[in-house]
Amino acid sequence: MDNDNAVIDRRSAWVKRAVVTWLGLALYWPVIKIGTLQFRLDYPLLFVFLLWLATERRWERSAVNSLLVALFFACLIVIGTLWGLRLGYPIGAALFGFLKFFVTVVVWNQILSYVSVFWVVRFVSILGIPAAVLAVMQVGVPAFAANLTLRWYSSGARTAPISLLGGGESIRRAVSVFESPVYAGVAFLILAISAIVIALTAYRKTEVIAFSVIALVYVIAGLATGSSTFILGVAIIGLTWVIWMVISGRVSRRILLVLFAVVLLVPLAGWLYVQFWASEALRSEIEYQIDKIMSGKVLSSRFGDAGILREALSRWPEYWLVGLGGTRPSYFIGDSLYVVIWTRTGLTGVVTFLGLIVFLVSSVARHRGMSELSFGLCTMMVAVAAAGVGAPVLSIPRFSEVIAFVFAGSWSYAGTGLQSIVQSRTEGSEL
Numbered sequence: 448m449d450n451d452n453a454v455i456d457r458r459s460a461w462v463k464r465a466v467v468t469w470l471g472l473a474l475y476w477p478v479i480k481i482g483t484l485q486f487r488l489d490y491p492l493l494f495v496f497l498l499w500l501a502t503e504r505r506w507e508r509s510a511v512n513s514l515l516v517a518l519f520f521a522c523l524i525v526i527g528t529l530w531g532l533r534l535g536y537p538i539g540a541a542l543f544g545f546l547k548f549f550v551t552v553v554v555w556n557q558i559l560s561y562v563s564v565f566w567v568v569r570f571v572s573i574l575g576i577p578a579a580v581l582a583v584m585q586v587g588v589p590a591f592a593a594n595l596t597l598r599w600y601s602s603g604a605r606t607a608p609i610s611l612l613g614g615g616e617s618i619r620r621a622v623s624v625f626e627s628p629v630y631a632g633v634a635f636l637i638l639a640i641s642a643i644v645i646a647l648t649a650y651r652k653t654e655v656i657a658f659s660v661i662a663l664v665y666v667i668a669g670l671a672t673g674s675s676t677f678i679l680g681v682a683i684i685g686l687t688w689v690i691w692m693v694i695s696g697r698v699s700r701r702i703l704l705v706l707f708a709v710v711l712l713v714p715l716a717g718w719l720y721v722q723f724w725a726s727e728a729l730r731s732e733i734e735y736q737i738d739k740i741m742s743g744k745v746l747s748s749r750f751g752d753a754g755i756l757r758e759a760l761s762r763w764p765e766y767w768l769v770g771l772g773g774t775r776p777s778y779f780i781g782d783s784l785y786v787v788i789w790t791r792t793g794l795t796g797v798v799t800f801l802g803l804i805v806f807l808v809s810s811v812a813r814h815r816g817m818s819e820l821s822f823g824l825c826t827m828m829v830a831v832a833a834a835g836v837g838a839p840v841l842s843i844p845r846f847s848e849v850i851a852f853v854f855a856g857s858w859s860y861a862g863t864g865l866q867s868i869v870q871s872r873t874e875g876s877e878l
Contacts, residue, residue, distance in 0.1 A: 510556035517549035527772025539775025555855030572641040579668035582623035621671035632674025639665035644823035784835030810861035
């Protein structure tokens with residue numbers, strides 16, 4: 448028995464180090480550049496985890512279930528590809544690229560049998576600090592931040608960093624390491640929630656203060672993106688947390704202090720940041736985004752009469768049931784997760800994906816031990832689902848691994864994977 452525990456201890460320690468390396472490289476160094484050659488690290492790292500998964504004698508039920516979901520989407524893509532070829536569309540999309548997210552969820556579900564959800568949330572909330580600092584610098588120290596961003600965090604596949612940061616000129620909207628202000632806004636929203644969760648569950652007062660400050664930094668970084676997704680998300684999530692506290696009756700002094708920080712200090716810090724640090728271009732952008740939200744036109748640039756997704760919407764009758772799979776449409780589909788899923792897998796895939804979200808959120812909500820951690824995961828799931836209307840959130844550069852963890856962490860509340868919520872196979876309670 449002692450030998451078995453020692454083996455599990457060693458494997459858990461290895462898994463923790465592997466997770467730290469995986470997420471750290473994925474966020475800050477996903478591509479190795481040697482001269483004119485570039486090598487992506489995210490796929491090889493995922494492949495290493497898949498090899499590890501193959502050596503596991505016992506799979507968690509959540510890992511098996513998520514594998515079945517991944518295989519189902521793989522079948523939909525194959526069927527959609529055949530239909531797309533019949534319609535005359537050429538092969539162009541990387542099939543595994545779309546499935547990478549679901550495969551990553553499978554890996555996370557097995558990882559969470561060795562490390563706790565709480566440990567991952569805590570690590571992620573710390574991991575994103577340099578990205579937040581870079582976002583703030585991009586609108587405050589433009590020349591230095593522009594050079595840093597263009598050198599290390601800009602790829603030929605995306606033009607947003609070039610247009611927003613080129614030449615060290617005045618930066619209109621921060622992109623951090625994510626190559627898009629919209630992607631950065633979604634990432635900082637998730638990171639802010641994770642930091643608030645740790646602040647609410649920390650034992651020591653110093654940790655409560657530290658993670659509250661970290662959450663505040665993420666909020667300021669989110670404002671630096673000028674993203675309507677982030678601004679609207681903060682308002683909705685803040686209201687959701689207040690409603691949850693009232694309904695659940697979990698109103699401790701610590702929660703009230705954190706709520707005070709969110710309701711009063713966050714807007715104050717945001718106002719001071721915009722007034723005294725941000726550029727005039729960013730101030731105008733934030734005002735413009737708030738006006739769009741208040742007027743109900745926040746999605747008009749995507750779904751309006753002149754929106755960039757109008758042609759994709761008009762073509763749905765061609766492939767409404769099974770999608771186009773891995774074929775390449777001649778029109779743009781990339782600014783909405785649900786448009787991407789419908790185009791790739793049809794109505795069948797959209798219904799399946801929405802059903803998965805409802806299942807995961809309800810599994811967390813129905814759990815008998817609803818806590819700040821579980822509600823934080825539930826909030827993250829809702830944030831991902833809502834942000835998906837205006838962004839392909841499952842494929843955010845350098846952050847899709849964290850989004851996959853949110854799904855897997857929520858999955859831990861379903862079936863038999865409950866031991867990984869608060870503790871792993873070897874860890875004691877962390878809450």
